[in-house]
Structures are given as structure tokens and as C-alpha cells.
Amino acid sequence: MSGKISNKERMKIPRQLMPEQDSSIRRTNFNEVNLGFTEELAKMEAMRCIQCPKPSCVEGCPVGVKIGDFIALVADGNYLGAAAKLKEDNLLPAICGRVCPQEEQCEVKCVTGKKGEPVAIGRLERFVADYERETVGIRQPELKPKTGKKVAIVGSGPAGLSCAGDLIQMGHDVTVFEALHDLGGVLIYGIPEFRLPKSIVKAEIDSLKALGVEFKTNSVIGFTDTVDELLANGYDSVFIAVGAGLPYFLNIPGENLNGVYSSNEFLTRVNLMKAYRFPEYDTPVFNCKDKNVAVFGGGNTAMDAVRTSKRLGAKNSYIIYRRSDVEMPAREEEIHHAKEEGIEFIFLSNPVKFTGDKDGWLRSVTLQRMELGEPDASGRRRPIPVSGSEYDIPIDMAVIAIGNGSNPIIQKTTPDMNYNKWGNIVADETTMRTSKVGVFAGGDIVTGGATVILAMGAGRKAASAINRYLLGEDLWLQS
Amino acid sequence: MLKNKYLESSWGTSKWHYSWYRVFDINNGFNMHKIISAEFLAPNIKRFEISAPKIAEKRKAGQFVIIRINEVGERIPLTIADSDSSRGTITIIVQGIGKTTKELNSLVAGDYISDVVGPLGKPSHIENFGTAISIGGGVGTAIAYPTAVALKEAGNHTISIIGGRTKEFVILEKEMKEICDEVFITTDDGSYGKHGFVTDKLKELIKQRKIDFVLAIGPIPMMKAVAEVTREKNIPTVVSLNPVMVDGTGMCGGCRATVDGKTIFVCVDGPEFDAHKVDFETLGRRNGTYLMQESDALKNYECESEKALSQKLTATN
Ligand SMILES: Cc1cc2nc3c(=O)[nH]c(=O)nc-3n(C[C@H](O)[C@H](O)[C@H](O)COP(=O)(O)OP(=O)(O)OC[C@H]3O[C@@H](n4cnc5c(N)ncnc54)[C@H](O)[C@@H]3O)c2cc1C
Ligand code: FES
Numbered sequence: 001m002s003g004k005i006s007n008k009e010r011m012k013i014p015r016q017l018m019p020e021q022d023s024s025i026r027r028t029n030f031n032e033v034n035l036g037f038t039e040e041l042a043k044m045e046a047m048r049c050i051q052c053p054k055p056s057c058v059e060g061c062p063v064g065v066k067i068g069d070f071i072a073l074v075a076d077g078n079y080l081g082a083a084a085k086l087k088e089d090n091l092l093p094a095i096c097g098r099v100c101p102q103e104e105q106c107e108v109k110c111v112t113g114k115k116g117e118p119v120a121i122g123r124l125e126r127f128v129a130d131y132e133r134e135t136v137g138i139r140q141p142e143l144k145p146k147t148g149k150k151v152a153i154v155g156s157g158p159a160g161l162s163c164a165g166d167l168i169q170m171g172h173d174v175t176v177f178e179a180l181h182d183l184g185g186v187l188i189y190g191i192p193e194f195r196l197p198k199s200i201v202k203a204e205i206d207s208l209k210a211l212g213v214e215f216k217t218n219s220v221i222g223f224t225d226t227v228d229e230l231l232a233n234g235y236d237s238v239f240i241a242v243g244a245g246l247p248y249f250l251n252i253p254g255e256n257l258n259g260v261y262s263s264n265e266f267l268t269r270v271n272l273m274k275a276y277r278f279p280e281y282d283t284p285v286f287n288c289k290d291k292n293v294a295v296f297g298g299g300n301t302a303m304d305a306v307r308t309s310k311r312l313g314a315k316n317s318y319i320i321y322r323r324s325d326v327e328m329p330a331r332e333e334e335i336h337h338a339k340e341e342g343i344e345f346i347f348l349s350n351p352v353k354f355t356g357d358k359d360g361w362l363r364s365v366t367l368q369r370m371e372l373g374e375p376d377a378s379g380r381r382r383p384i385p386v387s388g389s390e391y392d393i394p395i396d397m398a399v400i401a402i403g404n405g406s407n408p409i410i411q412k413t414t415p416d417m418n419y420n421k422w423g424n425i426v427a428d429e430t431t432m433r434t435s436k437v438g439v440f441a442g443g444d445i446v447t448g449g450a451t452v453i454l455a456m457g458a459g460r461k462a463a464s465a466i467n468r469y470l471l472g473e474d475l476w477l478q479s
Numbered sequence: 480m481l482k483n484k485y486l487e488s489s490w491g492t493s494k495w496h497y498s499w500y501r502v503f504d505i506n507n508g509f510n511m512h513k514i515i516s517a518e519f520l521a522p523n524i525k526r527f528e529i530s531a532p533k534i535a536e537k538r539k540a541g542q543f544v545i546i547r548i549n550e551v552g553e554r555i556p557l558t559i560a561d562s563d564s565s566r567g568t569i570t571i572i573v574q575g576i577g578k579t580t581k582e583l584n585s586l587v588a589g590d591y592i593s594d595v596v597g598p599l600g601k602p603s604h605i606e607n608f609g610t611a612i613s614i615g616g617g618v619g620t621a622i623a624y625p626t627a628v629a630l631k632e633a634g635n636h637t638i639s640i641i642g643g644r645t646k647e648f649v650i651l652e653k654e655m656k657e658i659c660d661e662v663f664i665t666t667d668d669g670s671y672g673k674h675g676f677v678t679d680k681l682k683e684l685i686k687q688r689k690i691d692f693v694l695a696i697g698p699i700p701m702m703k704a705v706a707e708v709t710r711e712k713n714i715p716t717v718v719s720l721n722p723v724m725v726d727g728t729g730m731c732g733g734c735r736a737t738v739d740g741k742t743i744f745v746c747v748d749g750p751e752f753d754a755h756k757v758d759f760e761t762l763g764r765r766n767g768t769y770l771m772q773e774s775d776a777l778k779n780y781e782c783e784s785e786k787a788l789s790q791k792l793t794a795t796n
Contacts, residue, residue, distance in 0.1 A: 179728050181547055181554075181594040218596035220728055224533060245730040249742065256737055256761050258768045265731035273553060273725070279779055282553040282579055283725075284772035360764035407729050409747070 007050045015117040016045040023340040027310050030193045030276055033337055034098070037127040039077075046074035049119045052111050057121060060109040063457045065089045067106060067121055074124055083132035084139075086125060091162045092456055094133060094200050095187060097126025099300075100453050103332045133200070138207040144171035149470040152177060152235040154221045154410075157185020159241035159443025159455040159462075161204065164213045166463030172470060174212075175235075177219040182272060185243055187452070189272035190264070192304050194311070195334070198271075222413035231438055237466050240425060240434070240441040241459060244404035244449045250296065254354025255400075259286055259362035263301045263401035270308050286397050289313035294365055294393070296320050296351055297401035298328035303338050305399040310341055317343050318393075322350040322370050327380045348372070348383065352390065354398065364392045404449050414439075424448055431465035432458055437476050440466055511591040515568055520650045521643075523575045524618055525584045526560070532567030534559070534597045540629035541603030541719070541751055544569065545727040547594040548583055555579050556724045556746070558622040559598060569595075572621030572650070578776040585784070599727045600750050603629060608692035608715070611635040612684065613659070614677050614705060616642040616697025620651050622719055623696040631658050635692070639663070640680050642697065646671035678704045690714050695754060699763045706754035716754035720745045723766060737761050 019035040020026075026033050037045065049071045057067045066085055073082035086093045102122035110118035132138065149172045153160045156178040164174045182188050184201040209215065221227060221242075230238050247262035249255055266285065269275040273283035293309040295302050298321040310317045319338070321328060324347045328335060339345070349367040357363050369389035372381035406423035418426040418435040425441040427434050432442045442458030444450055469475050515528040534544060543558045561570035575581040586592070603626045611630045615623035620641050631637040639659040643649035644667045655662045663680050664672025673680055677697075684690060685708070693716040695705035702718040709716040722734040722745050729747035736745050737758035743749065 179596070179730075180726065181596070218594050220596060220599065223598055224537070224596075245728070247730070247732045249732065249735075251742075256735060256742060256765065258765060262732040265725060265733040268725055268731055274551075278772065279776045281551045282776065284553075284769040284776070286768070287772070360761070409728060 005047065010048055010050050011112060011116060013044060013048045015048065015120055016041045016123070018120075018123055020337075023337075023342075026194065027307075027341040030311055032197050033194050034126075036130055037123055039079075039131075042074055042079075042124060042127040043077065045120050045124055046071045048112055049075070050112060056109040056111065057106040057119075060106040061089075062105065062451075062453045063089050063460070065106075065125075070128065071119065071121070071124055074128060079128055079131045080136065080139075082128045086128055090125075090453075090456070091165045091460070092158060092204055092452070093125050094129035095158070095196060095204065096453050096456070097122050097124075097129055098196050098200075099191060099331075099451075100125075101331045101451065105453070133203055138203060140207065140211060141169050143169055143211065146173070147171040147470065149173065149236045150175070150234055151466060151470070152230040152238045153241060154227070154230075154238065155179075155185060155241040155243055155443070155445075156183040156205075156215065157241060157243050157443060157455060158187065158452045159243075159459040160185070160239070161208065162456040162459035163239050163241065163442070163463045163466075164459075165208055165211070166460055167466060168208070168211045168213050170463070170467045172467070173214075175214040175216060177221050177224070177230075178215065178217050179220040179242075180272065181217050183215055183217065185241075189268045190301065190304070192267065192271055192308055194307070195304065220409065222409040227410065227414045227417075227436075227439060236438065236470055238439045239432075239459075239462050239466060240410060240439065240445060241443045241455070242407060242410055242445045243455075244444040245407035246405040246423075247400070248403050248405055249400055250351060250402065252351060252353055254356060254362070257354055257356040257362045258360050259397045260354060261286070261397070261399045263295075263297070263305045263399050264404070266305055266399045267301070267308065270312075276308075276312060285312070287312075288397060290315045291396035292316045292318075292394055293397045293399070294318045294320050294351075294395045295399040295401055297403070298323065298330060299401065299403070300330045300334055301403075302399075302401035303330045303334040305401050306343050307334075307338055307341055309397070309399070310343060314397075318346050318395075319343060320346045320349050320351065320365075320367065322348065322383045323380060324348055324372060346393075350383065350385065351398075355392075362396060362398060364394045365398060366390050366392050404444070406445055406448070410445070422448065430461065431475055432462035433465060433469075433475050438469070511593060512595045514586055514588050514590045514592065515566075516588050517586060517590075519584075520572065521647050523584065524572060524621075524648070524650060525575070526570060526572045526621075527583075527586075528563075528566075528568045528570050529592060529595060530567055531569045531595050531597075532564075534595065535562040535564045535567050535569050538562050538569065538598035539602035540605065540625040542598035542600050543727075543750065544571070544595050544597035545599060545724065546571075546583075546592055546596075548579065548586075549593045552582075552593065553579055554594075554725055554727070556599070556721070556727060556750075558625075558719070558750075560621045560624055572618060574618040577773045578780045581777065582780065596727065600746060601748070603694075603751055604717070605629045605633045607634040609635065610638065610688065610690050611692040611694070612638045612640060612681065612690055614640045614642070614681065614693065614695040614697070614701075615651075616677055616695075616701040617644070617648055618650070619695075619697030619701070619719075620649075620655070623694055624651055624654060626694055627655065628658050630692075630694070631660075636660050638684065640665065640677045640684075641672075642666070642677035642701070643671070644668065676704070677701065678708050681705060681708055685709075685712055685714070693717070693754075694719075699759050699766075702754065702757075703759040706757070706759075710755050717751050718754040718757060719750045720752060720757065720762060721750070721766070722762060723768065736765070 070085040107118040269285040274281040275285035295306040353366040370383035376382040443455035575584040613627035734745040739756040
């Protein structure tokens with residue numbers, strides 16, 4: 001069927017809209033906002049792809065998913081075939097289809113998008129992965145014969161999970177150590193249910209368990225066991241994927257008032273600990289009902305936090321960002337959804353002081369207006385404070401979502417490994433090997449806060465290098 | 480049927496085989512922590528010995544664990560009061576204040592705790608100071624105990640002051656007497672030991688002899704009062720802080736406190752700090768963040784427990 005219509009006709013098909021919960025309803029619940037394509041919508045969208053001989057979309061994908069091939073299979077109605085094609089390069093498509101910034105990776109390069117709107121690659125990816133999971137379940141690859149080698153993976157975020165998935169297939173024994181009581185890293189404690197249902201993350205983890213990956217929760221490597229102890233106690237190699245995990249604060253007066261949170265704390269309470277279902281769950285969170293909430297930052301984390309506050313009943317929820325809307329690093333869809341849900345955006349404003357009442361509860365924030373100057377190292381225009389422009393707005397709760405540094409536990413307990421000045425582990429770009437023999441690292445702990453897909457890519461690169469190392473190649477001799 | 484349909488698709492020849500994914504939850508059961516023994520030391524204060532071999536082997540004085548009782552539980556920090564690596568157990572001592580600690584104190588030997596993680600935090604800084612006083616107020620005595628042991632082992636002349644509201648709240652007297660050179664008791668109402676506060680005894684001791692180190696653990700007002708007493712005399716003093724925590728690994732910043740004018744994370748930078756530099760006021764205030772929710776949760780819990788109890792009674796009658 002896919003061969004029967006001309007490219008011109010294909011280009012005439014409009015980009016199919018994602019069915020979603022109405023914004024007035026969804027801002028009162030934690031259910032997923034996007035409902036997913038139906039088969040009809042998916043097929044229609046897939047037909048928009050003109051199957052470029054030299055597809056530039058693939059160049060935009062950090063893990064090189066064969067986009068045209070999987071989309072052709074969707075157009076043919078072979079959804080399970082499409083899922084298999086997708087999974088040759090992306091181990092977690094149901095997750096990436098939901099959280100990748102497609103508008104700056106694959107879709108921005110789409111040729112169809114040059115004249116009109118790009119093919120909705122992310123939505124198709126999600127459809128295909130959901131279809132597989134919901135019809136036949138996540139299908140298991142065949143495992144190579146056991147090699148007798150053991151690998152310890154530290155951290156169960158996307159980097160750790162994808163590395164585990166590849167290594168178990170290669171025949172190695174894999175144990176994943178996770179500090180928290182639940183698995184998934186940021187996917188479980190950071191990204192909210194309304195954007196990434198936890199059942200999807202759980203299904204991926206259950207499928208790894210079924211393949212034989214062993215998971216040990218409540219294991220803080222550095223304290224429970226050190227990296228050296230893992231190596232001494234039977235693990236032939238260690239992959240460190242502990243994420244970023246040290247929240248930055250603004251370092252302004254009043255930051256320790258009651259009602260001021262880091263995004264990590266606020267989101268962990270709500271997502272991991274399910275405070276939105278308090279008192280059914282025991283963990284409380286600030287009661288946002290009818291309150292004014294300000295979230296500082298412009299990334300995905302900030303959008304997640306501000307939309308969460310709205311769902312918890314906040315009267316006014318603000319995003320306060322020191323640059324303008326074009327510089328905001330959050331996914332386009334999240335900004336769009338946030339606006340639909342009634343989030344107010346205050347741009348070009350920087351907090352300088354929090355003020356509380358006599359009992360120490362946050363009451364207001366003083367903002368200073370900013371203007372944009374020359375581009376800085378990140379290529380974004382640098383915000384410059386406008387003197388004498390301070391003004392106050394009343395707020396009851398604040399969430400600081402300005403990024404994460406690297407958690408120091410591994411560094412303190414594994415001093416004989418190289419770190420950069422921010423405490424990130426130094427790892428080789430292609431093999432992810434660190435300066436310590438047998439130890440590899442990848443994901444946010446190496447790059448600083450980045451994306452799910454980059455962390456996953458790093459996990460897979462590491463798996464392939466660890467495999468070579470375990471089969472006898474001396475990766476450290478080459479350096 | 481559905482399955483067959485897909486097996487016949489063009490796709491069946493690839494390296495994948497179909498399987499409805501099976502769930503082998505390796506963790507279930509194995510990772511739970513059994514309560515080996517449980518006994519009340521005072522009204523509302525209970526001592527538990529919990530199976531946690533790895534933590535028992537590793538922990539040092541001053542470190543803590545984070546526990547979560549069950550699937551819906553919150554994560555709370557508890558100091559490791561003692562351990563026995565041959566039995567693979569750790570001891571925690573819990574004062575029932577909010578819902579979680581009350582629920583914990585309703586557990587008995589043979590019950591299980593879902594999650595125990597640790598040892599977390601920095602171990603106490605121990606050296607031979609000379610004469611060291613360890614002060615514990617209420618359940619704080621349990622937290623001070625392991626450090627008192629370590630101080631004694633390091634060669635200090637170790638004195639313990641145990642404070643309680645009334646006689647029943649004086650805990651670990653026997654244990655302290657076994658390891659310390661001298662033990663003094665104070666009670667607020669005079670029902671046991673010396674009538675007065677721990678600070679009264681401390682002032683007396685300071686007057687009598689040269690004190691080189693003080694460790695104070697208990698309610699915030701008590702720690703603050705001790706800090707004021709020793710500040711004048713410039714006696715190095717350490718307190719162990721008890722903020723609200725979530726992860727206990729430095730990831731959330733919820734446990735932050737102000738020490739020496741700077742923000743620190745108690746779970747990774749502490750829990751022990753120089754008493755003369757701690758901003759106790761901010762700590763006390765921040766600890767009140769969830770008072771409203773906590774009292775609601777507690778009321779709910781007590782209501783439910785009462786209901787359960789009366790059901791049990793009518794069932795047995
Ligand atoms: C709120 C939020 C929203 C985001 N939204 C998006 C998005 O929409 N799209 C996108 O692409 N990216 C997004 N990101 C970024 C993305 O989630 C991260 O880049 C990615 O998860 C990094 O993966 P990782 O495997 O390196 O680490 P993580 O996901 O951080 O996982 C690390 C794991 O290691 C554990 N750990 C840490 N220390 C230890 C230790 N010592 N021992 C054992 N375990 C340890 C942690 O508990 C954690 O579970 C978001 C991030 C946040 C916080
Ligand atoms: S408890 Fe989260 S950082 Fe200390």
C-alpha cells in the first residue's frame with residue numbers, strides 16, 4: 001500500500017494530531033496527558049513519510065534509529081515488525097517516544113518538515129512500542145550462551161537499564177544496584193505520571209528481570225559496597241550510571257524558608273513517594289491548594305514541577321525564567337501543554353530574595369528584570385540584570401529547578417578515578433571507559449544533566465565495550 | 480489466538496522469540512528485613528533488632544539508616560544504635576511520635592520491614608580528646624550510645640549524662656554504665672537521679688574539672704542549651720541533627736540546614752556538626768513543615784487502629 005501514492009499526495013496529508021485529555025480536565029488529575037495514536041492515525045501519519053533515500057532524520061537521532069524503515073512497516077500495518085526494527089537501535093522506545101526532544105533531534109531534520117510540518121516520528125515511535133506491549137507484551141530477545149562473567153551496574157536510570165539489557169543478551173551475568181527502593185532513576189522519581197506512566201517503566205524493568213537481570217534496591221554504592229569492593233567480590237567489570245543527583249540552589253537569602261523545595265525533592269515526594277495520594281500514601285508534600293507557586297527554571301524539570309503544582313490544586317502557578325521563551329530548553333510539547341493548563345510564564349526575571357513571615361513560611365519573592373545581551377558559551381543570549389528593576393510577587397511555595405551537579409558519593413569513595421572540576425566522571429566518548437581499569441561510566445554522571453536518549457546511548461556503547469573487555473580485549477593498554 | 484496471529488506474521492523468523500513477559504520478582508521476600516526482637520524501653524520508645532547483615536558489617540558510630548515500613552510508607556532516618564555482625568543485625572530505637580514511628584512501634588518480633596538502606600552519613604569523628612561527655616536527652620540517648628562506645632574505645636575518660644522528662648524516659652542506663660567511666664541521670668521532675676536538666680549537670684561537671692569534648696543529642700532546645708553552656712568555655716561540642724529526609728543520599732536537598740552561615744545537606748555532610756555553628760532555629764522551623772499533614776495522618780491512623788482493635792475484640796468475644 002505504501003508504494004501506491006505519490007510523494008506529492010503524501011505531503012498533502014496533514015500532520016496527525018495527538019489525541020489528548022482536555023486541558024481543563026487533565027489539570028485536575030495525574031493521568032497521562034497524551035492518549036496515543038490509534039492504528040488509523042498511525043498509518044495515516046506514517047504515509048506522510050516520503051522515504052528519503054538519504055534520510056537526514058537518522059542523523060538527528062543520537063542512537064541512529066532506522067526511522068524510515070520502521071515508519072514504512074507502520075504504513076504497511078506491520079506494527080510488530082516496526083517494533084522490532086525500532087528496538088534494533090533503541091531499547092526503550094515507549095519511553096523515548098514520550099520524552100525525547102524530537103523537535104530538536106530527528107523531526108527538525110525531516111525533509112517533509114522543510115515545506116510543511118515534519119513527520120511525527122516520536123508519536124509513531126510511541127505508538128509502535130505501546131502496540132507491542134499491549135498486544136503481545138514486550139518480546140524477549142534470544143540470549144547468547146552464558147560467559148560466566150559478572151557485571152555490576154550502579155544506578156537503574158536509562159543508562160543503567162540499557163547497558164543491563166545489552167549485557168544480559170551477550171551472555172553475561174548482570175546485577176543492577178540502585179540506591180532508592182524503586183527502579184528507573186529519573187524515569188520513576190522525576191518525570192511525572194502524567195507524562196510517563198510508571199507502569200510503562202515497570203514493564204521495561206520486568207522484562208529485564210525476566211531476561212535474568214538481577215536488581216538490588218536499597219544499595220547505595222559507596223556506602224553499602226564501594227566500587228572497589230564490587231570488583232574484589234566477583235564482579236569483572238563495573239558500569240557507573242548514577243545520574244546527576246545533586247540539586248543546585250540559587251544561593252539567595254531566604255532559601256531555607258519553609259515552602260522552598262529543590263525540584264528533586266518536590267518531584268520525588270510526589271512521584272516516587274506518591275504524595276499526591278496522601279494520606280493513602282504516608283509521605284506528605286506542601287499543600288498547594290489555592291496557593292501561589294513559583295517554579296524557577298525553563299527546562300523539562302521546571303515544566304514537570306509547575307504542572308504538578310497545578311494538579312495539586314495551586315491557584316496560580318508561575319514559571320519564572322531569566323531568559324525569554326525562545327531560550328527555554330524544555331520540550332516544545334511540554335511548554336505548549338503547560339500553557340494550555342493555565343501556567344503563567346514570567347520571562348526575563350531573576351529571583352534575588354525570598355521573604356518569609358515570622359514563623360518562617362515563604363511569603364514572597366523579589367524578582368529583578370533582565371535583558372538579553374550577547375550570546376554566551378551555550379549560544380543562548382546572556383541575561384543581564386536591569387538595575388533598580390526589582391519587584392515582589394506573593395508566593396507560598398517555590399521550586400528551584402535550575403539543574404543538578406554530580407552527587408559526590410562515588411567520587412569520595414572511589415578517589416582513584418578521574419573526575420572533572422564539576423565532579424563528573426571522565427569517560428572515553430566511544431567506549432565509556434574511565435581512568436580506572438574495569439570501570440566504565442555513562443549518562444548524566446559523565447555529561448551532566450542531559451537526556452534520556454543520550455543516557456541510553458551511553459549505556460549501549462558501554463555494554464559493547466564491556467563485552468570486548470570481558471572477552472579479553474585490553475581497552476586500557478590502548479591508552 | 481492473538482498470539483498465533485502474530486507468530487504467523489512475516490516477522491517470526493527474526494532473532495526475537497515471542498514470550499508473554501513473565502515477572503520473576505527476585506527482590507520480593509529476599510530483600511525484606513525481619514525483626515528479630517522488639518521491646519519497649521520506655522512508654523512509646525521501642526528497641527528493635529533487625530536483620531540487615533550488610534549494614535551490620537559496615538556501619539560505624541554516628542551513621543544512620545533510612546527505613547520504609549511498607550509499600551505506602553514514607554522514608555525516615557533512624558540512627559543505628561548498635562549492631563552485631565555475627566548475628567547480622569542492627570539495633571534501632573524508635574520514639575513513636577508521628578504516624579510512621581507509631582506504626583513502626585506496633586510491629587513485633589517476626590514482622591518484616593520492607594526497606595532498610597545504609598549505613599548512611601559520615602561516621603562520628605572520634606579521637607582521644609581526654610575527658611569526653613556524652614549527653615542524651617530522651618531517645619537521643621540511643622543515638623548518643625554508639626558514639627559513647629567509640630569514645631571510650633578511643634581511650635577517653637567517658638562520662639554520660641542521661642536526661643529524661645520523668646524516670647520512665649531514662650533509657651539505656653544499664654548499657655551506658657557498662658561502657659562509661661561515669662554515668663549521671665537527670666529528670667525534669669526529679670522522679671529519678673538529679674532533679675533538673677542535663678545542662679545543670681553539665682555546668683556542674685565543667686566547674687569541677689577540665690572537659691575536652693561534649694557530644695549532645697536530643698530535642699533541639701536541649702542541644703541548643705548545651706551549645707550555649709559549652710560555647711562560653713570554648714569546649715568542642717558536637718550535635719547530631721535530625722531534619723526531615725527523603726533519599727538520604729544528597730539527591731533531594733530536603734535535609735538542608737544552616738551551619739556556619741552556609742547551607743549543608745545533613746544526610747551527606749553530617750549528621751554530626753559543630754554545635755556552636757548550627758542554626759537551631761531554622762532547623763526547628765523546617766522540621767515543622769509537615770506538622771499539619773502529620774497530625775491528620777496520625778489521627779487517621781489512630782482511628783483505623785482503634786477500629787481494627789475493636790473488630791478484633793468483637794471477633795474474639
Ligand atoms: C524532572 C525531569 C524531567 C526530565 N525530562 C526529560 C525529558 O522529557 N526528556 C529527556 O530526554 N530527558 C529528560 N530529563 C533528563 C533525563 O531524565 C536524564 O538525562 C536521564 O534520566 C539520565 O539517565 P541516567 O541513567 O544517567 O541517570 P538517572 O536517571 O539519574 O539514574 C541514576 C540512578 O542511579 C541511582 N544512584 C545514584 N547514586 C547511586 C549510588 N551511589 N549507588 C546506587 N545507585 C545510585 C539513582 O538513585 C538513580 O536511580 C529529565 C530530568 C528530570 C530530573
Ligand atoms: S535527604 Fe535528600 S539530600 Fe539529604
